[in-house]
Amino acid sequence: MATTLLKIEELINGADMLRNLTVPELVEEAIQNGEGVLTKDGALSVSTGAFTGRSPKDKFVVQDEVSNNLVDWGKVNQPIAEEKFSALLEKVLNHLEKKDKLYYLEAAAGADEHYTLPVRAITEYAWHSLFAKQLFLREWPTKGAFDPFTVIYAPSYKADPAVDGTNSETFILVSFAKRTILIGGTEYGGEIKKSIFSVMNFLLPEQNVLSMHCSANVNDANETALFFGLSGTGKTTLSADLERHLIGDDEHGWSPDGIFNIEGGCYAKTINLSRENEPQIYDAIRFGSLIENVVLNDDRTPDYKNISLTENTRAAYPIEFIDNAMLPSRAGHPNTIVFLTADAYGVLPPISKLTKEQAMYHFLSGYTSKLAGTERGVTEPQATFSTCFGSPFLPLAPERYADMLGQLIEKHDVDVYLVNTGWTGGAYGEGSRMKLAYTRAMVNAAINGQLRDVETMKHDIFNVEIPVAIEGVPSTVLNPRDTWNDSTRYDMEAKALAMKFKENFKRFTKASESIIAAGPLVI
Incomplete structure (x- = not known):
């Protein structure tokens, strides 16, 4: 050697x-x-050939x-x-x-x-x-x-x-x-x-540093928020906030001194990208940036709605291409943590307040849906449990990362929320994807501290507290059961997902009784 x-x-x-x-x-x-051509705005457009996503196997x-x-x-x-x-x-x-x-x-x-x-x-x-x-x-x-x-x-x-x-x-x-x-x-x-x-x-x-698959941003008062989630759940989109400074969009460390970005750039999904909905990402795609597997029109403008090559179209650009990026990419300890999940069943609440034990349960569970194109062979959303919202990238035992996160949440008194950016009113193919405007309103309320003392209602199956009212979000959206035409069918689907949670969690034999009890209540 x-x-x-x-x-x-x-x-x-x-x-x-x-x-x-x-x-x-x-x-x-x-x-x-x-290897590629320049787009109308100067980005380098390339194709990744037969492989348009990672190959975990x-x-x-x-x-x-x-x-x-x-x-x-x-x-x-x-x-x-x-x-x-x-x-x-x-x-x-x-x-x-x-x-x-x-x-x-x-x-x-x-x-x-x-x-x-x-x-x-x-x-x-x-x-x-x-x-x-x-x-x-x-x-x-x-x-x-x-x-x-x-x-x-x-x-x-x-x-x-x-x-x-x-x-x-x-x-x-x-x-x-x-x-x-x-x-x-x-x-x-x-x-x-x-x-x-x-x-x-x-x-x-x-x-003694927790490595995390999350995005992070911070406001002028040095109040930091973390966004956990697998590819396609909205980490990059939701952390790119005009009112806050972007620390990083995907990978961070949490040290005794605070949060730091592991990377120097961003790797954003571009499917259906528009300046109206995601202006920072849209404007970051210029000379020096890369776009992968995006179909170009005759005038070389990217067609972000075209998924003929893959749904996993991507843009890579340095973080300084985001106007309000935090440079150097470091900040203090987080005040708020948001777990993002794209629920393909359409039964999870769009936002839930979590106790520390519930936070540990959902961190270990890491539930979401794999979205089409992010991995070879995935052609439509599939329910999956990815521990710590990043299992494919964790060489050590998942409990190692989870224990560290639990200790940090308690030490720094961090508020934790579970946000569903997936489907509402029905499962994938029947319901609709949660409106980005609603998700932004809910996330902003969470990270701005507006949900700390609001009235909540208990979800009988998922055992979480749902805010009763959030400014900018119809009250009927907050309770997922109300968004389904058939409430009986909703209950059946919700219980089916709850059982998947419980079955998956059986592998965490070292979890405490309080963490196990923080999961769904279905028998």
């Missing part, structure tokens, strides 16, 4: 390696290589002396032997050596200098280097808290599952001992960002 690591350094320093190119240079390279963690006793092995963290990793890495390096040119980037993750990870990216495509440049912090740290991790991305190399020990031709391999991430067989840019996030989820808890 020492020889292989030396070959990486030789590759980086080779004559065919283009090192730390500027944004204009990377855009020029991508266009010259035929193709992700492996190398089982070695560092990972063996710490990683929570299973379907999420699939083990692969060191020998298999080393052999495949050697093949990929030999493959890359034959390329006329490659791209090398030095960047970082972690906006708090006490917890910064230096990141090195070797990519076959110029646009992947641009993606990394805009999504990570763009300055190589003079003194990182951790030794660097190297990402090697070779989309044109396909693995041989029978020989390489992978599940398909696609592979995303993380070696904590060799501090190397190996990606191939897919062009989807999100694999770069999520691999580094997984690394930070491994490193930060060991430093």
Whole structure:
């Protein structure tokens, strides 16, 4: 393996390696290589080919002396032997050596200098280097808290599952001992960002820092709000608030000093994007930004309603493209936490107040619906439970993160809410998606402290408190049962989802009785 690591350094320093190119240079390279075209507003438009979402079944963690006793092995963290990793890495390096040119980037993750990870990216495509440049912090740290991790991305190399020990031709391999991430067989840019996030989820808890799959913003009074949720639940949209400063849209650490962004950019879904509904995101898509799998009209204006390639259309841009971004991306301890879920059954309340125990129950449950396109094979919303609202990216046992969050909620007296950005008036295909204007009104009321002492009603099945009235939201919307034409059918569907919650929670055998009792009440 020492020889292989030396070959990486030789590759980086080779004559065919283009090192730390500027944004204009990377855009020029991508266009010259035929990787993409410029839109009317100057963003680089690219296609990710056959893979328009992550490939979680193709992700492996190398089982070695560092990972063996710490990683929570299973379907999420699939083990692969060191020998298999080393052999495949050697093949990929030999493959890359034959390329006329490659791209090398030095960047970082972690906006708090006490917890910064230096990141090195070797990519076959110029646009992947641009993606990394805009999504990570763009300055190589003079003194990182951790030794660097190297990402090697070779989309044109396909693995041989029978020989390489992978599940398909696609592979995303993380070696904590060799501090190397190996990606191939897919062009989807999100694999770069999520691999580094997984690394930070491994490193930060060991430093007494909670790593979180959430967006965050803060007002002028330094009152911080966190938004947890899986892809497509509204983290990016709801945290981009003209009245508040964006700390980050997807990944954060919660240290003894407060909140810090892990990234340096944003990765927003663009399906049905409009300036009217999401002006900050819309205006951020300009020169220096990337859009993935967005169909362009004849005049090269993006057609954000066109989902012929995928529903998982994306835009990647640096956080400073948001006018009121918080720079540097740090703030104090949060006052409010919002759990976002896109309920495909249309039975969860649009907003609920949670006790600490209920917060821990729903954090461990991590209920939402996978939305079409975010993963291979997902063509319509599917109910799923993703622990900590980020299970695919958690190398450690979920209880480790949940315990840390519970302690922080109690220590800093944080208000917690569960918000359903999914369906209302019926399930997916029958009901309608919750209006963004209503969700914004509810979230704003929560993070501005307006819901702390309001009158509430108890939901008999989900065992949560629902505010009776919120300014800007029809009262009939707040109680989901009232939005269904058939209340009897609503009760049946709500009880069915409640049973899914209870069945899923059986795996948390170490949860306290008070946390278990905070879940749904259906027998």
